Amino acid sequence: MRILVTGAFGNVGFSAIQALIEQGHTVRAFDRRTKATEKKANRVHGKVETIWGDIRDSQSVAEAVKGQEVIVHLAYIIPPAVDENPTLAQQVNVEGTRNVIEAAKAQPQPPKVLFSSSLDVFGPTQDKEPPRHVTDPVMATDEYTKHKLAGEEMLKSSGLEWAIYRFGDVPPLEPRQIHPIMYTIPLNTRLEMIHTHDVGLAIANGMRSPIWGKVWLIGGGPECQIRYRDYLYRSLAQVGIQPPPDEAFAPDSKPYCTDWLDTTESQALLQYQRHTFDEIMRDVADATRPKGVVALLMPLLRPTVRRQMLKLSPYLQKK
Numbered sequence: 001m002r003i004l005v006t007g008a009f010g011n012v013g014f015s016a017i018q019a020l021i022e023q024g025h026t027v028r029a030f031d032r033r034t035k036a037t038e039k040k041a042n043r044v045h046g047k048v049e050t051i052w053g054d055i056r057d058s059q060s061v062a063e064a065v066k067g068q069e070v071i072v073h074l075a076y077i078i079p080p081a082v083d084e085n086p087t088l089a090q091q092v093n094v095e096g097t098r099n100v101i102e103a104a105k106a107q108p109q110p111p112k113v114l115f116s117s118s119l120d121v122f123g124p125t126q127d128k129e130p131p132r133h134v135t136d137p138v139m140a141t142d143e144y145t146k147h148k149l150a151g152e153e154m155l156k157s158s159g160l161e162w163a164i165y166r167f168g169d170v171p172p173l174e175p176r177q178i179h180p181i182m183y184t185i186p187l188n189t190r191l192e193m194i195h196t197h198d199v200g201l202a203i204a205n206g207m208r209s210p211i212w213g214k215v216w217l218i219g220g221g222p223e224c225q226i227r228y229r230d231y232l233y234r235s236l237a238q239v240g241i242q243p244p245p246d247e248a249f250a251p252d253s254k255p256y257c258t259d260w261l262d263t264t265e266s267q268a269l270l271q272y273q274r275h276t277f278d279e280i281m282r283d284v285a286d287a288t289r290p291k292g293v294v295a296l297l298m299p300l301l302r303p304t305v306r307r308q309m310l311k312l313s314p315y316l317q318k319k
């Protein structure tokens with residue numbers, strides 16, 4: 001199949017193109033050109049056709065869409081960056097999705113579109129019995145979820161063949177920057193993680209499955225249903241940093257929009273859940289382990305990193 005992947009050199013995109021190549025598809029990658037995306041493009045050089053462009057530019061999107069049978073639309077500004085530049089995020093996320101849909105509709109044989117959404121669209125649900133089902137009500141609670149729900153609606157009413165994957169939390173296999181967002185999640189929050197390679201597999205397996213016309217929940221399954229504390233403590237332990245005290249975090253009364261997911265149906269169809277939470281964390285640790293001089297300096301750097309991290313907590317600052 002001829003498949004265009006937008007945002008192809010992002011976290012999910014790169015896993016998707018690798019799984020698609022492995023399954024014999026002809027992959028066209030569309031992304032903006034940065035040092036990071038170029039580095040990843042070099043790793044699949046000769047295996048995909050790469051088109052550099054801006055998702056906000058309808059002409060380059062139309063060029064990329066030509067002759068494709070499926071578009072996997074992943075180009076997006078995600079949290080926390082989405083709140084740092086909401087105007088740009090609106091253009092990339094909402095207008096970018098509109099460009100993809102319009103370009104698809106303009107084709108003599110319109111391609112199908114697989115849109116990536118998020119479990120965040122269920123809103124705050126920690127007071128409800130888990131897991132979340134695909135039929136549960138949705139609500140916009142911030143810019144990101146507003147954009148995702150607008151995209152879902154645009155696609156459903158486009159007249160195109162569509163499918164929507166709402167993903168759980170997909171940790172990238174690269175270092176995540178320390179950001180104040182880490183303190184906005186109460187430590188007891190239910191989180192469902194999924195290995196980035198399993199998301200790639202769910203996308204690739206979807207190409208030969210009857211996914212169309214439906215919304216799917218894509219998470220790691222019961223083995224990946226954890227609490228935020230499990231994830232955070234493990235991530236910090238892997239780099240030898242002691243976790244911040246409980247009072248640095250939002251209290252349980254400030255619920256965050258993530259939850260465990262009912263993935264029975266998606267797993268039965270797509271057979272993509274291959275990794276447990278422990279395996280995700282092992283692969284993240286392998287991919288992010290400090291090397292060379294940084295590794296040697298780590299024992300000296302740790303206290304400074306921890307101090308800087310504590311400074312980012314709005315709850316500690318209030319005291």
Ligand SMILES: O=c1ccn([C@@H]2O[C@H](COP(=O)(O)OP(=O)(O)O[C@H]3O[C@H](CO)[C@@H](O)[C@H](O)[C@H]3O)[C@@H](O)[C@H]2O)c(=O)[nH]1
Nearest residue numbers: 007008009010011012013032074075076077092116118167
């Ligand atoms: O202006 C921009 C900003 C970003 N990107 C690309 O979009 C991709 C985003 O990837 P990344 O930031 O690594 O996020 P992912 O974790 O891969 O995000 C995926 O998974 C999220 C849900 O977990 C979805 O919201 C996103 O749409 C989907 O791309 C990258 O290739 C970026 O280069 C653009 O093309 N234009």
